[in-house]
Amino acid sequence: MAKRFSIIVIPEGGSKVSSFHLRSGFVKFAICCSLVVVGLSAFFAYKYFNFKIDYAELQRLRVSTIEQHQTLLSLTADLKEVHQQMDDLAESEARVRQLADLESLPEDVPVAIGGIQELEVNDDVDEIQRQINKLQVAIELRRQSQEGVRNLLNDQVSLSRATPKGWPTKGWLTSYFGMRKSPFTGRRVMHEGLDIAANTGTPVTATADGIVSRVKYSPDYGKMVIIDHGYGYRTIFAHNSKVLVKAGQRIKRGDVISQVGNTGRSTGSHLHYELRLNGVPIDPRKTL
Ligand SMILES: [Zn+2]
CATH class of the missing domain: 2.70.70.10 (Glucose Permease (Domain IIA))
Structure with missing residues (x-):
């Protein structure tokens, strides 16, 4: 490679020609600097666009999280409502048994659903799932218990209809x-x-x-x-x-x-x- 480079500037119209002399080391250095600047620019541009994409994704996730939170809140409220309804059912069944003079509940059928804690807003999906499972068990027990009541009442009605009562003739x-x-x-x-x-x-x-x-x-x-x-x-x-x-x-x-x-x-x-x-x-x- 040559040791020196010359740049000659020729203006139009016959003015004086100027020339610059550059050392080859300087030229190499300038080329390297240019490459570094171009590389860095490309790198930051790439990072910037990636960041834009991530930011949009983050915004979307935030909205989705808020929606999920709302859904959980709503589910929690629904579960509380179902608990209340189960308690009401248990109470009304207890009253029916009392009215019908039936024996009290078998011990394995809870009058109310014990053991289910109040749900907090921060309870996670697993906890809600556990509560739903408990409710399913409680509902099944309640169903069996009510079927028992129905059978006992049917028996009582049959017995009552089969028991002689009243005058057989006017006299x-x-x-x-x-x-x-x-x-x-x-x-x-x-x-x-x-x-x-x-x-x-x-x-x-x-x-x-x-x-x-x-x-x-x-x-x-x-x-x-x-x-x-x-x-x-x-x-x-x-x-x-x-x-x-x-x-x-x-x-x-x-x-x-x-x-x-x-x-x-x-x-x-x-x-x-x-x-x-x-x-x-x-x-x-x-x-x-
Ligand atoms: Zn007689």
């Missing part, structure tokens, strides 16, 4: 349940039902839901109807003039089953009404 009592002197033999015998005097043809009604188990004629009881009510209850209607039901027929309390009469061993038109519990005659007067 007046002429003979009570218990030992009495037989109008036929004069000896003291057990009278296993009530005698209700009424005109022949007066309707006789079932005193509870059940199934007609027998319709037959007996020399003593005349035209008789026996109804099975389940739960050990049976009712017997004797001395009818007419029977209006058939064996196997399902009937409801209040259904007309026969008409009062004087058939069998009877001294006048009346209904002989018997109530048996597990085969043993009991006094129907308490049920009228």
